[in-house]
Amino acid sequence: MSRSTARRPLLGLIALVVVAAAAIQGAEAWSQARLGTQVADAARPGDIRMIGSTTCTYCAQARRWFDAHRVPFSECVVEHDATCAEQYAALMAPGTPVLIVRGRPLVGFSAQAVADALAAPRAQ
DSSP, rough: OHHHHHHHHHHHHHHHHHHHHHHHHHHHHHHHHHHHHHHHHHHOTTSSSEEEEETTTTHHEEEEEHHHHHHOOOETTTTOOHHHHHHHHHTTTTSSSSSEEEEEESSOOOHHHHHHHHHHHOOO
């Protein structure tokens, strides 16, 4: 068996892995776009409020996601707003962001959790 013949199965396996990884990434991108449309259609101004922090990378991720999908939301930053800092302290959250979605607090950012909260009956 020649060297080139021995390498063919390995090259085929590598090609299969690359194609599978690309398919997974494509499916994830499609899923996020669909979820973004769903959240944007369900959210109204005032439905989503984010309590964030200037150094929070997850807050920045949430901001980018909301903006990219044109989801209306408001935000306060605990370092810049005393009332915001008090609200954050009252929630006793372990970190930021805290998303208040129709009255329900969600700790951290998950587009799926936001979609689920928007689909649930409004909190009293």
